[in-house]
Structures are given as C-alpha cells and as structure tokens.
Amino acid sequence: MNRDIAIIFDFNGTCIFDGNLHNRAWQIYIEELTLKDISTGEMNRWIMGKTPKEILEHFLGYELTENTVFQLSEEKERIYRSLLIKEDLPLAPGLEDFLNYLMLARVKRAIATTADLDNMNLYFERYGLEKWFKWEDVILGTGNIPLKPHPDLYLAALKQLDMPPEKVLVFEDSISGVTAAAAAGIRHIIAITGDSKNEKLINFPGVMAAVSNFTELPSIEF
Numbered sequence: 001m002n003r004d005i006a007i008i009f010d011f012n013g014t015c016i017f018d019g020n021l022h023n024r025a026w027q028i029y030i031e032e033l034t035l036k037d038i039s040t041g042e043m044n045r046w047i048m049g050k051t052p053k054e055i056l057e058h059f060l061g062y063e064l065t066e067n068t069v070f071q072l073s074e075e076k077e078r079i080y081r082s083l084l085i086k087e088d089l090p091l092a093p094g095l096e097d098f099l100n101y102l103m104l105a106r107v108k109r110a111i112a113t114t115a116d117l118d119n120m121n122l123y124f125e126r127y128g129l130e131k132w133f134k135w136e137d138v139i140l141g142t143g144n145i146p147l148k149p150h151p152d153l154y155l156a157a158l159k160q161l162d163m164p165p166e167k168v169l170v171f172e173d174s175i176s177g178v179t180a181a182a183a184a185g186i187r188h189i190i191a192i193t194g195d196s197k198n199e200k201l202i203n204f205p206g207v208m209a210a211v212s213n214f215t216e217l218p219s220i221e222f
Contacts, residue, residue: 005222006108006163008154008181011115011123013173015092017195018084023047025080030059033072052076074116081122091127092194094214099132109133112157112170114141114148136160149176154184169220175201182206188220 013019026047027038038047038059046058052073057064064072102109111133113120120140123129139157146152158165165185172178173192181189182205191201191210202210209218 003106005167005169006110006161007102008110008112008157008161008168008170008186010170010172010174010177011111011113011120013195014171014177014192015095015111016089016123016127017092018080018089019195021083021087021089022080025076025083026055028079029072029076030055034059077116077119081119084122085126092192092213094217098214098217103132108161108163110137110139110157110161112139112153114153116140117142147176148174148180149183151180151183151185154181154186158184158186167222169222170206172201174198175204178204178207188222190217190220 009015012022023043027043030047031038047055050058053064053066053069056069056072099109109132115123117140120138124135137157137160139153139160141147141153145156154170158168161168166187168186169188169190170178170181170186171190171192172181173196175198178189178191178201187206188208189204189206191198191204191207192213193199193201193210194212199210201207208220211217
C-alpha cells in the first residue's frame with residue numbers, strides 16, 4: 001500500500017461489531033430505571049438507531065437536560081462495558097491482519113470515534129491496540145467537539161496525522177460517520193456493513209465500496 005496515504009478508522013461497529021451489546025445495555029438499563037420489561041417491538045422502534053436523548057426521553061416520558069442525559073448514559077456505558085468483557089467480543093474479521101500489514105508498511109493510521117475515554121481505555125486493554133495505534137492518534141468525541149455527522153472529529157484526525165483529505169482512506173459503518181468523513185473533504189471511504197447491515201451506505205458521497213468486514217477489502221486507487 002502507498003505510504004503517502006493515511007487511514008482513519010471509526011471504532012464501534014467498524015473495528016468491533018458491538019451494536020447488539022449497546023442495544024442490550026440500553027434494554028437492561030431502561031428496565032432498571034422504569035421497572036418495566038421492554039418488548040422486542042419497543043427495542044426495534046425506540047432503542048435501535050436512536051440517540052441516548054431520544055431513548056431516555058421516550059422511556060422516562062419527560063424532557064431531559066444534556067447534563068442529565070450524559071449522566072444517565074454513563075450508567076448505560078458501565079453496563080455495556082460489563083457485557084463486552086463477559087462476551088469476550090473479538091475484533092472485526094480480518095482487522096488484525098490488516099492492521100499488522102499497515103504497521104509493517106508504515107502507513108499512518110488513526111481512530112476517530114464518539115466512544116468515551118473509559119470505553120477506549122477498555123478497548124486498548126482488551127485488544128492490545130497500542131500495537132497499532134498511538135494514543136495521540138485517537139480522536140475521541142469528548143469535550144465540546146461536535147460529534148458526527150459534523151466533520152470535526154475527522155478534521156481533528158487529519159490535523160493530527162498532518163495529511164490532506166484527498167490522501168486519506170476512512171472506514172465507517174454508519175450514515176452519520178460517512179457523512180462526517182465526506183464533510184471533512186475525504187473522498188475515499190469504505191463502508192463496513194457486517195454490524196449495521198446497512199447496504200445503503202454505498203449510495204452516500206465518498207463511499208467507494210461496502211464490504212462486510214476486513215477480509216473483503218477491495219483495491220483502492222488514489
């Protein structure tokens with residue numbers, strides 16, 4: 001692979017297929033808060049694909065401040081981390097081999113994710129990410145940085161890597177993610193659909209291919 005390019009990875013749903021664990025964590029936490037069971041129909045309609053604010057306000061039945069949403073979401077993330085450890089979730093198929101290849105080829109790489117610091121610490125510990133990524137090349141959705149679909153996470157990653165957007169390849173799994181990458185000027189995006197099952201991602205600007213996982217990577221020309 002050309003050493004004059006760089007690669008930016010989303011993490012959740014891209015590097016690990018953990019969507020089901022997030023949904024289960026929300027189900028467990030909402031049932032704790034409301035003391036009511038959540039049906040499969042409610043899961044599909046009010047948890048899957050929804051923001052924390054949407055989920056919490058629907059099941060609690062009243063409007064919440066951003067600070068309250070953050071505090072309650074932290075409890076859900078605690079449950080999610082316990083599930084991740086219990087399930088011993090692996091990296092996405094083919095990712096470890098691909099990262100080893102990039103390391104040997106000396107291709108610059110970064111992570112741009114909305115994951116919080118506690119989750120990212122767990123990922124580094126469980127998956128040995130320090131083999132492939134420097135901590136300073138991990139851009140987190142913390143503080144006041146606008147999250148995806150805003151381009152800010154990817155703009156920060158481009159700045160950290162000191163690379164122009166036309167020389168960067170992004171791996172993403174969501175509409176908000178590919179939208180954010182394209183808004184940052186990146187025109188080489190591969191959609192990973194093994195977790196989201198969203199085949200429509202191929203239709204979004206900048207998306208060159210949609211594959212289930214990292215064992216199916218196409219040849220990309222810059």
